[in-house]
Amino acid sequence: MNRIRHFSHDSEELTIVWEDASQSQLQAIWLRDHCQMPASRNPDNGQRLLNITDIPQDPCIDRVSLEDGRLVIEFRPDGHRSEFDPDWLYENCYSLNQQHDDRSEINKILWSGDSFQQGLPRYAYDVFCAQRGSRRAALQAVSDYGFVLLDAVPCEDGQVLKVIEQFGYVRETNYGPFFEVRTKVEPNNLAYTNLGLxxxxxxxxxxxxxxxxxxxxxxxxxxxxxxxxxxxFMAARILRDEDPQHFAMLSQHWINFRFRDDAADLRSRVPFIETNDLGAVIKVRFNNRSIDTINLPPAVIRPFYAAYRHYAEILEREELQTVFKLQPGELMLFDNTRILHARKAYSAAGSRHLQGAYSDLDGLYSSLRTLETAS
Ligand SMILES: [Fe+2]
Structure with missing residues (x-):
């Protein structure tokens, strides 16, 4: 809790000096739009009841007073009255707080091959299921490092779907709710061979x-x-450090990816490196098997290929990779917008059988926030 030391205003802006000497400067249109009164927000769910077009285009602050610890603001021209809890204003003020961002590189722990000398982030599956603290820590590892390993997951058919139920929802695709990764006769995907990937x-x-x-x-x-x-994300950072123009080339020029078999024809138009409004990396893509015909302006072709090669060379640097062999019962869960995975070739003798499935990040982050709030 942070008390208001004093406040002042003109018609366009309210200035609050807080007890800790920080300052909030809040404009009239923002205050009017963020009114917390029951006529503006549903008291049960906090959702906005008003559309932006329902409020005056240029509201002005008429009067401000402190009543019973709440800041009361009266607006012109419509005489609207808002009461704000000072704690809400402090926690939501746009001059004191960063935008929520759990997706970009800014709030991640970037890593390379020697970052896990104390061991990979790893949790026992039975404890993950039984204890909220363990589940929270494991999901936080996915948020921070982009991956986590779960040990002693029962080796049962379709168990991967039960793991997803612990934190989110299955993302079913044309491969089904889950897919088998083992050597197949006439595979529709190189993943189903014993070749290295x-x-x-x-x-x-x-x-x-x-x-x-x-x-x-x-x-x-x-x-x-x-x-x-x-x-x-580390590879993208290295590319940006080594050659900002190459980074710009791969984030600004979008390409096509495609997968086709007898039953599906999936196509997208996206960049290798996707950035947000601050220029921070939010998603990377790389999959040499499914890059479609590269179609770019003629003047861009050569510099694009130089950047593409540079990015691919970074991704081949062994010092950036962590290598381990999955044992029966182990499961890896990773952010498919950040963490690249690969597999070394394996011999035709013996058997190797994995089951894979997809889910989405929003469900995992929602579970993580819910667990954080409850603890
Ligand atoms: Fe894969």
Whole structure:
């Protein structure tokens, strides 16, 4: 709680000096729009009842007073009266607070291959299910590092869907609610062979792309087949540091991705590196198997390829990668808009069987915030 030391206003702006000496400067139109009174907001759910066109175009502050600890503002020309809880104003003031942002690189812990010498973020599945604190910590690891490992997940068919139910919702696709990753005869995707797969993000041809992927190991008795993870936000940061023009080329020029088989034809138009209004990275994409025909202005082709090669070379740097072998019962859950994954080739002898599924980030972040509020 922060008390108001004093306040002043003119017709356009209210200035509050708080007890901690910080200042809020709040304009009349913002105050009018953020009115918390029952006529403006539903008291049960806090949702706005008024459209912006329902309030005057240029409201003015007429009078301000402090009554019973609440700041009362009267507006012209309509005589509207708003009462604000000072705590609400302090916590929501746009000159004191950052915008909520749990998606961009700004609030992430970027990592490289030697970042996990104390061990990968890893939680026991039974504790993850039973204890809110463990679930919160594991989901926070996905928010911070982009991935988490769960141990001792029962090796049962479709169990990956039950894991998703712990924090979100299944994102069903043309591969079904979940998919099998093992060697197939006549595969429609190289993932279903024993070949190694380079670092990639899944399904960039979907719009929107699935925000989360889970891979659950049911069997692993082959030689090889190690998993590799890599932080795509770190790779994008390195690209920007090494050559800002290459970074700009890949964030400003959008390309097509495509997947086609007998039953599906999925296409998207998106950039390799997606940034927000502040220029911060929010999503990366890379999947050499599903880049469609590159169609860019003639003058852009050569510089685009130079940037594309540079980005791909960064993604091949082994010092950025963490390598481990998934054992039966282990499951990796990762942010498919940030973390690239790869697989080393494995021998045809023995068997390797994973089940994978997709989910979305909004459900995971919602669960995380709910767990934070409850604790
Ligand atoms: Fe994949």
């Amino acid at each position: 380079g670092c990639h993000l899944d399904n960039p041809y979907r719009d929107p792309v699935p925000g989360l992927q889970l891979l659950h190991c049911l069997e692993s008795s082959t030689a090889g087949g190690e998993s590799i993870l890599q932080d795509g």
